[in-house]
Amino acid sequence: MRAVQRRIGHEAARGAALSYPPPAGGGRNGAVENDSPGAERFISRSLASVPASGIRKFFDLLSTIDDVISLGVGEPDYVTPEPIRRAALESIEKGETHYTSNYGLLELREALSEEIETLYGVSYDPATEIVVTSGSSEAFDIALRSLIDDGDEVLCPDPSYVAYEPAVIMAKGRFRPVPTTAEHEFRLLASDVSERVTEQTKALLFGYPANPTGATMDRASLEAVAEVAAANDLAVISDELYARLTYEGEHTCFSSIEGMRDRTILIGGFSKTYAMTGWRIGWLAAPAPLAEAAMKVHQYVMMSAPTAAQYAALAALRQGESFVQEMLAEYDRRRRLMVDGLHAVGLPAFRPRGAFYAFPDIRPTGLDSTTFSERLLAEERVAVVPGSAFGACGEGFVRACYASGYEQIERALERIGRFVQRNR
Numbered sequence: 339m340r341a342v343q344r345r346i347g348h349e350a351a352r353g354a355a356l357s358y359p360p361p362a363g364g365g366r367n368g369a370v371e372n373d374s375p376g377a378e379r380f381i382s383r384s385l386a387s388v389p390a391s392g393i394r395k396f397f398d399l400l401s402t403i404d405d406v407i408s409l410g411v412g413e414p415d416y417v418t419p420e421p422i423r424r425a426a427l428e429s430i431e432k433g434e435t436h437y438t439s440n441y442g443l444l445e446l447r448e449a450l451s452e453e454i455e456t457l458y459g460v461s462y463d464p465a466t467e468i469v470v471t472s473g474s475s476e477a478f479d480i481a482l483r484s485l486i487d488d489g490d491e492v493l494c495p496d497p498s499y500v501a502y503e504p505a506v507i508m509a510k511g512r513f514r515p516v517p518t519t520a521e522h523e524f525r526l527l528a529s530d531v532s533e534r535v536t537e538q539t540k541a542l543l544f545g546y547p548a549n550p551t552g553a554t555m556d557r558a559s560l561e562a563v564a565e566v567a568a569a570n571d572l573a574v575i576s577d578e579l580y581a582r583l584t585y586e587g588e589h590t591c592f593s594s595i596e597g598m599r600d601r602t603i604l605i606g607g608f609s610k611t612y613a614m615t616g617w618r619i620g621w622l623a624a625p626a627p628l629a630e631a632a633m634k635v636h637q638y639v640m641m642s643a644p645t646a647a648q649y650a651a652l653a654a655l656r657q658g659e660s661f662v663q664e665m666l667a668e669y670d671r672r673r674r675l676m677v678d679g680l681h682a683v684g685l686p687a688f689r690p691r692g693a694f695y696a697f698p699d700i701r702p703t704g705l706d707s708t709t710f711s712e713r714l715l716a717e718e719r720v721a722v723v724p725g726s727a728f729g730a731c732g733e734g735f736v737r738a739c740y741a742s743g744y745e746q747i748e749r750a751l752e753r754i755g756r757f758v759q760r761n762r
C-alpha cells in the first residue's frame with residue numbers, strides 16, 4: 339500500500355522564538371493592535387456578545403514559542419493523498435474554473451448519495467437533498483440560519499465544538515448547553531436533553547464522534563435522544579464530520595434512526611477523513627425542503643463551494659478508501675499510546691472511541707484547565723487546549739489531539755509526565 343505522505347515540518351514553521359508571555363500587542367499572529375480607537379462602536383451588539391475563541395487565543399500564544407510539541411490543533415498531520423491533489427490540479431488545467439451549481443457538482447452529489455446509502459442505509463436524492471458546502475463549518479452555519487428565528491433555543495452538549503455556540507448566536511438563536519460528564523463518557527443523555535426542552539426550543543445540535551472528547555454515541559443512546567426529538571418536535575442538526583474516524587463500535591448515522599430522516603440535517607465533510615482541512619469542502623443532506631432552505635442561504639453567501647475542491651472531493655470518494663484505512667489504523671495506534679500514556683503519568687482519560695482527541699482529567703494536579711495548559715506550554719513546551727474553551731463542563735479537562743506523529747506524542751507524554759510529577 340502506498341505510504342501516506344506526512345506533513346513535513348508541521349511545527350517547524352512557527353515564528354521566531356519570543357519570550358513567554360508574548361509581548362503586548364501579540365506576536366506574529368497576536369492580538370490586533372488598536373490603531374483606530376472607537377471603531378468598535380460600529381460592531382453589532384450580537385456579534386460583540388460572541389465570546390472570542392479560547393482556542394484562537396491559545397494558538398496566538400503558541401505561535402510565539404519555539405520548539406513546542408503541539409497536541410493542540412485539531413487537524414491531521416497528513417498531507418492530502420496524492421490522487422486527490424492530482425484531481426484538483428487536473429480540473430484546473432482543464433479549465434474547470436467556474437462556479438458550479440449552487441448545490442454543488444452533480445457528480446459529487448451522486449457520489450455522496452451513494453456513500454451515505456452504502457455506509458448507513460439512508461437514501462438522499464442527489465438532485466434535491468444534498469448541498470456541497472465550504473467545509474462542514476458552512477454546513478452547520480447555513481443549517482442554523484435556515485432553521486432559527488430570533489430567540490429560538492438550540493440545545494447542544496457541553497463540552498462541544500467551539501464554533502457551535504457562536505454559530506447559534508450569529509443565527510440569532512439562544513444557545514442552551516446540555517451538560518455531559520466523564521462518568522457517562524461524555525454521551526448526551528436523553529433525560530438531560532428532555533429536562534431542558536422549553537416552548538422556545540427549536541433544535542438540537544450535536545456531533546458524534548465528538549470534538550473535544552472523542553466520545554461516540556451507541557445506537558441505543560441515539561434512539562433515546564431521537565425519542566425526545568420526536569416527542570417535542572425538534573429539528574436535529576447532526577454533525578458527523580468524524581464518522582469515518584470510529585475505532586470501536588459502529589458509527590450510527592442519526593438520520594438512519596426510524597422517524598429521524600425527516601427532521602434531521604445531516605452534516606459531513608472531507609477535512610478530517612481525507613486530511614483536507616485546507617480545501618474547505620463539506621456537505622449537508624436533508625429532506626428536500628430543508629436542503630433547499632439551507633441552499634438558499636448558501637446561494638447568497640457562498641454561491642458554490644470551491645470548484646477545484648469539489649473535484650478533489652470526488653476523487654477522495656472514488657479513490658481515497660485505502661488512504662482512509664491507512665490513516666485510521668495509524669490514528670488508532672496513536673490513540674492507544676496517548677490514552678495509556680496519560681494514565682501512566684497520572685491523568686485519567688476515558689477511552690475515546692472516535693475522532694482524534696483524548697480528554698484527560700487534569701484535576702489530580704489541582705490546576706484549572708487554563709492554568710494547566712498555559713503552564714504546560716511555558717514550562718514543558720507542550721500545547722494542549724483548556725477544556726473550558728469547549729464549555730463550562732470542559733473545566734477540569736484538557737484536549738490533547740493525537741493526529742500528530744507517534745514519536746512526537748511519546749516525547750509530549752514524557753514532558754507531561756514531568757509536569758504532572760511537579761504538580762501533584
Ligand SMILES: Cc1ncc(COP(=O)(O)O)c(C=O)c1O
Nearest residue numbers: 473474475499545549607609620
Ligand atoms: C465537530 C466539528 N465540526 C466541524 C468542524 C469544522 O470542520 P470543516 O469546516 O473543516 O469541515 C470541526 C473542526 O475541527 C469539528 O471538530
